[in-house]
Amino acid sequence: MFVVLAALSLAPRVLTARAEAAAWTAVQTPQHPEPVSHEGGKQGRTGEEEHGSGWLALIAKIVNFSILVFVLVYFLREPVAAHLGSRGTQIRQALVTAADTRAAATRQLAQIEAKLAALPAELEALKVRGAEEIAAEQVRIEQAGQAERQRLLEQARREIETRLRMARRELLEHAANLAVQVASRRIQTTITPDDQARLVDRYTAQLAEANR
CATH class of the missing domain: 1.10.287 (Helix Hairpins)
Structure with a gap:
């Protein structure tokens, strides 16, 4: 599509440049008078006819190309416009999506950096809490051992008293x-x-x- 549009936009300029070059060449061609003779007259008329035929062929090519350009512009204008509009919408959506993605990635990166910054403090807190839990468990085990020892001693004392009685x-x-x-x-x-x-x-x- 973009190649067709570029060709359509450059076609008038190419045709104009070709026409100007042909006109300039015709103007710059020197006209030398030939001796008037029967054969010379025929050759002059033949050259003029060939020169006129060249101009007619060039004009016909220009007209044909102009018609082709007009037909292409007429039939491809709406599809190309629709394609360009759709493509523009897609590009805008892609830009919006990219901006949103970049913003989300920035937020996530900030969160990760904050977590990494807070990680040493969290590890230290976990270490302290673990030490406290270990100490509390040791105290509980010691207390449980003391209670069990007291229970066994009391049971032995009762058995001894019973046996004594x-x-x-x-x-x-x-x-x-x-x-x-x-x-x-x-x-x-x-x-x-x-x-x-x-x-x-x-x-x-x-x-x-x-x-x-």
Whole structure:
């Protein structure tokens, strides 16, 4: 399309330049008088006819070319204008899109630079927070260990106390059995029924105190 437009715009100038060159050549050609003779007259007329035929051919070419240019301009004017308009719209849209893309890229680059600038501070904050969390976890583990140790100690103490109570009770029961046996033997030998009743009461009282 652009080649056709360039050809159409340059065609009138080319034709004008060719016409001016032909006219200038015709003016500059010297006219030498020839001796008048029968054959010379024929040759002069033939030259004039050929010269006139050359001008007619040039004019015919100019007219044909002008008609061709007119036809091309007439039929290609609207398509070329539409194409140029569409192309201009596309170029404007491309420029707008490029400007938007450049602005978006600039904003993204600024954001990335800001993040990179803030990265050392964020890393330092993460390091501090990690150290604090580790220290807190160590304290929690120590506290949990102390609590578990206290729980185990308390459980062992309760078991020991329970075993001591059971051993004491067994000893008391064994001592009571021995006392009963001794008392029974003594009763059988020396103790009167009244003494026997007092011993039973005393033994009952001791058992009651031991079970408290």
